[in-house]
Amino acid sequence: MRKITIVLSCICLLLNSCGNKPKVDGNSREALKNKITEMEDSISALQKQSSEPIPNLTSIELINRLTAYYTAFPKDNYSADCLFKIHMKFSELNAEEKALAYGDTLLLSFPNYKNRDFILESMASTYDVLIEPRDTSKIRYYYSLLLKEKNLPKEKRDGIVNRLKYIDLDFFSYTELNQKQVSR
Secondary structure, three states: OHHHHHHHHHHHHHHHHHHOOOOOOOOOHHHHHHHHHHHHHHHHHHHHHOOOOOOHHHHHHHHHHHHHHHHHOOOOHHHHHHHHHHHHHHHHOOOHHHHHHHHHHHHHHOOOOOOHHHHHHHHHHHHHHHOOOOOHHHHHHHHHHHHOOOOOOHHHHHHHHHHHHOOOOOHHHHHHHHHHHHHO
């Protein structure tokens, strides 16, 4: 009986000490952040050297690094920035469905995100302009959430309210209507 108690105590100590070790491998918070920063610095350097678009594989590698951080630390505040950047990168790559999915994840996981208004506007305009067939309920949903934002400038608020009045018009028809109204 005493041997069993000693063995169980050793196992408990071993498990406890393994669980409390700080991560020192390549998947620690700092290591993952450093990998992201390195990639972002590389992309910035490429953009400064040339006016050519960044290769898709470079953007995908950054997305992979951002996703790795979010997957490893989904509740961390830096994960919100990762989701934001993933949303933006997929938008740049014209992968609208993926951009929307990560935008939704950001909005659900971090409802008080500092750039919430930007994400809401991006989501609404993506549904309004790029997704076929148009889903007016999604456009209305995101614009309505945007209207609830406290710091939304009056001019932008008025523009959204007007857009919602003519939600049945596609974006280009709506723009044409606005130009006709302004020229009167």
